Amino acid sequence: MRGTWLLMKRALNEVIRVPGAAIPGIMAPALFLLGLTAVFGKLTLLPGFSTNDFMAFILPVSVMQAATFSGAATGVNLARDIEQGWFDRLYVSPLSRGSLLAGHVFSASLRAMMPITAVILIAVIFGVGIQGVDGLLLAIVIAGAFAATIACYAVILALRFRTQQAAPLMQAGGFMMVLFTTSYAPLELLSGWFQEIARYNPVRFILEGVRQMSVYGVDWSHTWKAVVALAGIALVFGTLAMRGLNRAADPA
Amino acid sequence: MSTAVAARLRPSPGLVANARVVGALSMRSLKQAFRRPQFLAPIVIFPSLFLAVNVGGAGRATDIPAFPDVAGFLDFELAGAIVQATMLSAVSGGIALALDIESGFMDRLIASPISRAAIVVGRLASTAVMGVIAGVWFIAIGLIFGAEIKAGVPGALLVIVLAAATASAWGGFGAALALRSGTASVVQGVFPLVFVIIFLSSAFFPGNLLLEPAKTISDWNPMSFIAEAMRDPIVSGISGEPLLEGVLAIAGVLALGAGLSVWGLRKRLAG
Numbered sequence: 001m002r003g004t005w006l007l008m009k010r011a012l013n014e015v016i017r018v019p020g021a022a023i024p025g026i027m028a029p030a031l032f033l034l035g036l037t038a039v040f041g042k043l044t045l046l047p048g049f050s051t052n053d054f055m056a057f058i059l060p061v062s063v064m065q066a067a068t069f070s071g072a073a074t075g076v077n078l079a080r081d082i083e084q085g086w087f088d089r090l091y092v093s094p095l096s097r098g099s100l101l102a103g104h105v106f107s108a109s110l111r112a113m114m115p116i117t118a119v120i121l122i123a124v125i126f127g128v129g130i131q132g133v134d135g136l137l138l139a140i141v142i143a144g145a146f147a148a149t150i151a152c153y154a155v156i157l158a159l160r161f162r163t164q165q166a167a168p169l170m171q172a173g174g175f176m177m178v179l180f181t182t183s184y185a186p187l188e189l190l191s192g193w194f195q196e197i198a199r200y201n202p203v204r205f206i207l208e209g210v211r212q213m214s215v216y217g218v219d220w221s222h223t224w225k226a227v228v229a230l231a232g233i234a235l236v237f238g239t240l241a242m243r244g245l246n247r248a249a250d251p252a
Numbered sequence: 253m254s255t256a257v258a259a260r261l262r263p264s265p266g267l268v269a270n271a272r273v274v275g276a277l278s279m280r281s282l283k284q285a286f287r288r289p290q291f292l293a294p295i296v297i298f299p300s301l302f303l304a305v306n307v308g309g310a311g312r313a314t315d316i317p318a319f320p321d322v323a324g325f326l327d328f329e330l331a332g333a334i335v336q337a338t339m340l341s342a343v344s345g346g347i348a349l350a351l352d353i354e355s356g357f358m359d360r361l362i363a364s365p366i367s368r369a370a371i372v373v374g375r376l377a378s379t380a381v382m383g384v385i386a387g388v389w390f391i392a393i394g395l396i397f398g399a400e401i402k403a404g405v406p407g408a409l410l411v412i413v414l415a416a417a418t419a420s421a422w423g424g425f426g427a428a429l430a431l432r433s434g435t436a437s438v439v440q441g442v443f444p445l446v447f448v449i450i451f452l453s454s455a456f457f458p459g460n461l462l463l464e465p466a467k468t469i470s471d472w473n474p475m476s477f478i479a480e481a482m483r484d485p486i487v488s489g490i491s492g493e494p495l496l497e498g499v500l501a502i503a504g505v506l507a508l509g510a511g512l513s514v515w516g517l518r519k520r521l522a523g
Binding site: 024027028031032034035036037038039040041042043045046168172176179180183184185189190191192193194195197198 | 293294297298301304305306307308309310311312313315316317325441444447448451452456457461462463465466
């Protein structure tokens with residue numbers, strides 16, 4: 001536990017000591033929030049759209065984007081540590097592999113809090129109504145957990161490619177998981193093949209779980225699906241990341 | 253034809269030499285782009301994924317009463333994807349130029365007996381070729397997934413020419429930024445600006461259906477005119493007004509970008 005906490009603290013220090021590095025992580029989701037609302041805002045005119053405030057509908061996408069980029073940043077930092085040889089030193093330390101992975105991925109949850117809060121604040125300033133404190137807290141917890149899940153995915157790539165040049169793959173891969181869902185419109189309003197992808201994409205349930213904050217209000221039917229989807233994805237990516245760690249430590 | 257007239261029509265040796273330099277430098281830039289997937293991926297893969305998400309996620313937008321009469325949302329979105337790709341080509345070209353400055357290759361070019369302008373023009377020529385690639389790619393993607401180019405082959409060719417011109421026009425800004433900053437990370441930092449310019453234009457959605465203040469800004473954004481000029485041959489046919497407005501917008505962006513590049517080059521040489 002102590003090793004995990006120390007690794008999380010190290011990751012947090014990077015944010016505290018270089019605060020400017022957090023700006024892109026806030027700017028990109030904020031830009032998409034405002035930009036997508038300006039462009040696709042009139043989609044709410046379609047019959048069957050679940051709200052008449054598109055920014056409230058798209059806010060969860062930006063929150064998940066912020067979580068995704070924080071998770072991807074963990075992978076990029078790990079790749080940097082591998083390039084610089086610092087990660088080799090962690091391998092020979094008496095730290096368990098589980099603690100090593102946990103320290104990295106949970107630091108993503110902590111790092112995600114700043115951009116997630118910033119994006120929600122921007123939305124509130126632009127008039128988005130929050131559906132209760134419970135909805136807000138639930139969304140933050142779900143998005144924080146999603147950041148850790150994406151961090152597992154980014155760790156897999158970092159251990160596989162061992163270079164920071166894999167960064168676009170970590171960021172874009174995670175972001176596309178979020179976009180190929182009900183990101184722009186409710187499921188019934190999506191087009192053919194895209195609707196089928198969104199229907200079976202488990203990230204949709206996580207997104208809908210976060211959407212309780214600004215559109216639906218908290219209800220059990222959205223919450224349990226989000227929790228199960230999160231657990232499932234975390235299990236798959238966590239297992240693969242652990243396997244990658246073990247393989248990297250013992251290539252033979 | 254008399255010998256005197258023939259001699260007058262023959263290109264000067266200086267011009268031929270410069271053209272050769274521009275050709276060699278643009279070929280080098282293209283090889284660089286194809287050898288490094290991180291330069292090529294943003295131009296083709298990201299706009300393709302956004303095209304898929306926009307069409308799949310907002311495809312029913314054509315049911316909105318004020319939406320223009322188009323065969324499908326994919327037809328409408330193709331121009332948006334192409335202009336996005338051309339702008340990303342411009343940024344990628346700027347990053348590659350900045351990397352040349354960082355690695356010292358630019359200094360060797362400046363020390364060599366070639367025209368200074370040819371160094372920048374060579375880079376812009378390769379950006380134009382990337383624009384052609386983007387145009388061909390998205391027209392192919394559109395046709396495969398059921399879009400229709402209403403103006404036929406001439407319309408498709410016109411879109412490709414406009415894409416090339418747009419890429420090199422915005423490439424001037426990328427080159428200027430690279431020449432002034434000399435660092436790839438600074439040029440890379442303008443990636444979000446690409447999305448700002450596109451979101452504030454009618455590239456992805458009809459101008460009349462944008463929310464304020466994007467609606468008003470899009471009326472003046474040159475990217476709107478460029479996107480409409482590319483969209484016209486796809487959704488309706490080639491018509492004079494959108495084409496003229498698009499060409500003028502490209503010319504304006506090109507003039508400003510080229511001017512900034514020349515200024516950037518002069519500053520670099522003076523520094």
